[in-house]
Amino acid sequence: MSEFTPTPFDSLIxxxxxxxxxxGEFRAPRILIVTDNASEIIPxxxxxxxxxxxxxxxxxxxxxxxxxxxxxPVAIIVNLTSFNExxxxxxxxxxxxxxxxxxxxxxxxxxxxxKETSNFDSVVIGPSHASQIANRVNSFIRLSAxxxxxxxxxxxxxxxxxxxxFLQDTGDRSPFRVLFIGKATAAFMVVINALQMKNVEVVxxxxxxxxxxxxxxxxxxxxxxxxxxxxxxxxxxxxxxxxNARLYHVPTLFLVDETSFDYADKAYESGARDIIDIHAxxxxxxxxxxxxxxxxxxxxxxxxxxxxxxxxxxxxxHSQCYNHNFMDRHSERVVRSCHNAHQPVxxxxxxxxxxxxxxxLADNVISAIADxxxxxxxxxxxxxxxxxxxxxxxxxxxxxxNAYEASIVLERMKALVDCTxxxxxxxxxxxxxxxxxxxxxxxxxxxxxxxIGRLFNQLNNMPYTHERQIIA
Numbered sequence: 001m002s003e004f005t006p007t008p009f010d011s012l013i014x015x016x017x018x019x020x021x022x023x024g025e026f027r028a029p030r031i032l033i034v035t036d037n038a039s040e041i042i043p044x045x046x047x048x049x050x051x052x053x054x055x056x057x058x059x060x061x062x063x064x065x066x067x068x069x070x071x072x073p074v075a076i077i078v079n080l081t082s083f084n085e086x087x088x089x090x091x092x093x094x095x096x097x098x099x100x101x102x103x104x105x106x107x108x109x110x111x112x113x114x115k116e117t118s119n120f121d122s123v124v125i126g127p128s129h130a131s132q133i134a135n136r137v138n139s140f141i142r143l144s145a146x147x148x149x150x151x152x153x154x155x156x157x158x159x160x161x162x163x164x165x166f167l168q169d170t171g172d173r174s175p176f177r178v179l180f181i182g183k184a185t186a187a188f189m190v191v192i193n194a195l196q197m198k199n200v201e202v203v204x205x206x207x208x209x210x211x212x213x214x215x216x217x218x219x220x221x222x223x224x225x226x227x228x229x230x231x232x233x234x235x236x237x238x239x240x241x242x243x244n245a246r247l248y249h250v251p252t253l254f255l256v257d258e259t260s261f262d263y264a265d266k267a268y269e270s271g272a273r274d275i276i277d278i279h280a281x282x283x284x285x286x287x288x289x290x291x292x293x294x295x296x297x298x299x300x301x302x303x304x305x306x307x308x309x310x311x312x313x314x315x316x317x318h319s320q321c322y323n324h325n326f327m328d329r330h331s332e333r334v335v336r337s338c339h340n341a342h343q344p345v346x347x348x349x350x351x352x353x354x355x356x357x358x359x360x361l362a363d364n365v366i367s368a369i370a371d372x373x374x375x376x377x378x379x380x381x382x383x384x385x386x387x388x389x390x391x392x393x394x395x396x397x398x399x400x401x402n403a404y405e406a407s408i409v410l411e412r413m414k415a416l417v418d419c420t421x422x423x424x425x426x427x428x429x430x431x432x433x434x435x436x437x438x439x440x441x442x443x444x445x446x447x448x449x450x451x452i453g454r455l456f457n458q459l460n461n462m463p464y465t466h467e468r469q470i471i472a
Contacts, residue, residue: 028054029400031137032073034090036060037081044079047134050268060090071342072098075141077133078120079108091119101341104140108133131274132288139295142381145400146302149383152337153309156330161313175201176293177219181211181237182226187278188255191224194286200293208233212240215247219300221293227254228278231263238270245378245416249299251292255285303382316388318366319373327387327395331448334385334397339444344402347451348410348439349459350376351393352417355432361425366391368422368431375420376413393459395452403441410437436460 031053035041038057045055056073058065062083076094078087087107095105107120108128122140124133157163178200180192192202203220205211215223223241225234234254241247251273254261258277267275273292276285307320314326322330331347338345352372354365373394377386380396389395398406414435424431438458442451 028052029074029141030054030056030069030071032056032058032069032076034058034060034065034076034078034094035080036062036083040081041079043130044077044133047130048137051134051138060086065090068097072101072103075104075106075137077106077108077137079133084110088119095119102144104137104144106133106137106140129280129284129288132284132291135274135288135291135295142299145381145383148337149399150306152333153306153330156326156333157310157314160329161310161326163310163313175199176221176290176297177201177203178289178293179211179214179220179223180204180226181208181223182206182233183229185226185228187228188226190282191255191285194282195289198286198290200290208237211237215241220250221297222251222253222289224253224255224289227256227261227263227267231256231261231267235263235266235270238267238272242271243416243419245375248379249296251296253289253292299382306382307377318370319388321373321377321386321388321394324387324389324395327385327389327397330385331397331452334399335442335446335448335451338399338442343400345442346398346401346403346406346439347442347448347455348396348398348406349389349393349437349455350413351436351459352433353392353436355434356424356426356429358424358426358429360429360431364423364425364431368433371422372417372420372433375416379413379416380409403439406439406441410439413437
């Protein structure tokens with residue numbers, strides 16, 4: 001085996017030029033996988049593509065890496081088979097190579113070679129299922145985006161509003177809560193027992209009706225559905241959860257018999273985060289469930305504390321969304337950060353128009369618009385900022401999002417608003433809303449002020465100034 005020297009790193013890495021994507025087209029975030037066995041990482045590549053990532057392979061031959069991109073990827077996975085003992089050294093080299101931008105580094109390491117202290121941001125002990133590695137990487141990428149937004153939001157609060165920026169620890173150390181839905185087959189019960197042995201609180205719902213009763217009344221970190229005999233109930237439940245803003249981000253997992261399950265594509269389209277074969281080792285099954293439950297718990301806690309930052313000075317009381325004053329100042333930092341990181345950024349505006357057979361009461365309209373704002377906050381990512389910009393209009397900043405992706409987010413929001421009705425204050429008359437909406441992707445070197453101005457010019461030619469109606 002050839003001698004490996006971690007520095008200088010230029011002798012190790014053979015660069016590969018990137019092909020730029022056209023503005024407005026879908027540009028999937030790129031993940032770099034370092035491997036010495038191309039066939040070994042095919043399942044991992046498949047799972048990452050299902051999560052809408054572009055995957056580039058860097059092959060390590062014991063001496064050098066090939067095809068490392070010049071533009072930093074959003075994450076790096078080091079998954080070596082024959083040269084696993086070199087994983088830590090390669091991690092060090094790649095961190096030096098991309099020192100200008102912190103990148104989540106995930107290592108797939110053998111148990112016998114794991115160090116107590118690691119250069120990796122996260123370590124997955126092999127052998128691990130490809131979906132578990134993919135979900136770990138996805139979680140770290142999202143957490144990295146959250147950390148960036150936390151820094152920016154603290155800066156806005158401190159410099160523009162004179163407020164200290166800090167997140168309080170919720171102190172929630174309670175066991176994970178997992179909802180199991182479906183028939184209590186013997187195989188299903190084995191998984192439930194394995195989770196309970198890991199101090200996971202398991203709630204069982206044997207019908208779809210009881211499942212939605214539980215989902216309506218309680219919060220869960222993950223939902224596991226028994227699709228061993230029938231796929232349709234699990235598909236329907238997962239689809240319904242994706243139409244509910246509060247349940248949208250709760251991870252759903254299908255427990256299946258892979259020898260007879262023919263609905264994998266439909267399951268992922270309906271929102272499944274993982275499909276687990278019942279014949280897998282019980283330890284693997286429980287590990288994959290806990291992997292997703294852990295991320296959802298962390299994300300939910302961060303988002304809950306994060307959304308209240310700023311208090312009454314920055315937040316609109318009715319909707320609990322940020323006001324226009326905060327948005328005008330914060331959006332400048334969001335755009336600057338994305339430009340510096342060579343990432344796209346989009347703005348979106350939604351104007352809500354009451355749709356009612358009889359004129360609704362004004363207070364009911366105000367209350368319904370505020371409820372929709374809270375629904376939008378639940379739907380978007382933690383790093384997205386939702387502002388109650390006008391009395392009837394919400395403005396959102398969407399970092400690392402291009403025009404194509406913004407259009408998908410808009411359709412999702414429209415679908416939720418379209419299927420929601422409110423009290424109008426008039427007997428036997430429901431209040432619903434139609435949406436006038438627009439979005440723009442910020443052009444290179446364009447300021448937030450100019451981009452938002454362009455956005456409102458598209459939306460009913462609404463004039464854009466800093467003098468806006470303040471919502472009481």
